Amino acid sequence: MAADADCYLWSNDQSQLCYNCNSCKAGLLGNLRKDWRKANLILIITVVVLIWVYVIACSAFRNAQTEDLFRKYKQGWV
Secondary structure, three states: OOOOHHHHHOOOOOOOOOOOOHHHHHHHHHHHHHHHHHHHHHHHHHHHHHHHHHHHHHHHHHHHHHHHHHHHHHHHHO
């Protein structure tokens, strides 16, 4: 009977991690893919929040400059 080639590469040694067989590599890549999806979601949410804060800050800064500009004219009319 022919056994799977991965069965001969697997090691039961507890002192070393075995990633030589294709089954272990597939499991590792599956875990990494799942972890990176979570990290990407967090990064996308962070970028959206930072853009929103930037837009609010730019709007507030522009509004403050406009108030300073019209303050000069308001003092003349009062």
